[in-house]
Amino acid sequence: MKAFPEKPLGFIKQGLEELGCGLSYVYEDLIFPDHTAYLIQFGEENHEILLYMNAEVESREDLYETFSDVFAGRIGFSICYGGTFSLSQGEDENLNIEFHKGT
Numbered sequence: 001m002k003a004f005p006e007k008p009l010g011f012i013k014q015g016l017e018e019l020g021c022g023l024s025y026v027y028e029d030l031i032f033p034d035h036t037a038y039l040i041q042f043g044e045e046n047h048e049i050l051l052y053m054n055a056e057v058e059s060r061e062d063l064y065e066t067f068s069d070v071f072a073g074r075i076g077f078s079i080c081y082g083g084t085f086s087l088s089q090g091e092d093e094n095l096n097i098e099f100h101k102g103t
Contacts, residue, residue: 008046015071037063039085039097043078050082052099060084 009031013023016033025032031040037057041050051067053060064081071077083101090096 011075011077012040012049015075015077018070018074019066036087038067041082043080045078047076048078048080050080052082052085055084055086055100 009023009026012031016023022034023031024034029042031042033040037054039052039054041052043049049071051064053063057063068079072079081102083099085100086098088096088098
């Protein structure tokens with residue numbers, strides 16, 4: 001297994017580039033790609049990431065397979081499916097994220 005640094009953001013950026021997208025925003029342990037099809041969360045161990053799929057995305061299985069191919073197969077992360085999430089606009093114009101674990 002590769003030696004990953006704590007919160008290996010460089011490896012995440014590499015994987016996103018291989019998927020043809022970029023990194024939009026990082027907040028604590030959440031990583032927001034430049035689209036909202038999925039979110040990435042750092043896991044307990046350096047080599048672990050959780051993948052959350054947008055509940056509105058219909059082809060979640062295909063997206064998960066492609067994501068796994070790059071992040072697990074090519075880079076060496078352990079990937080856990082965290083569930084889905086929904087986005088909504090808050091009263092103060094902030095973005096609200098609601099996680100639906102295991103769905």
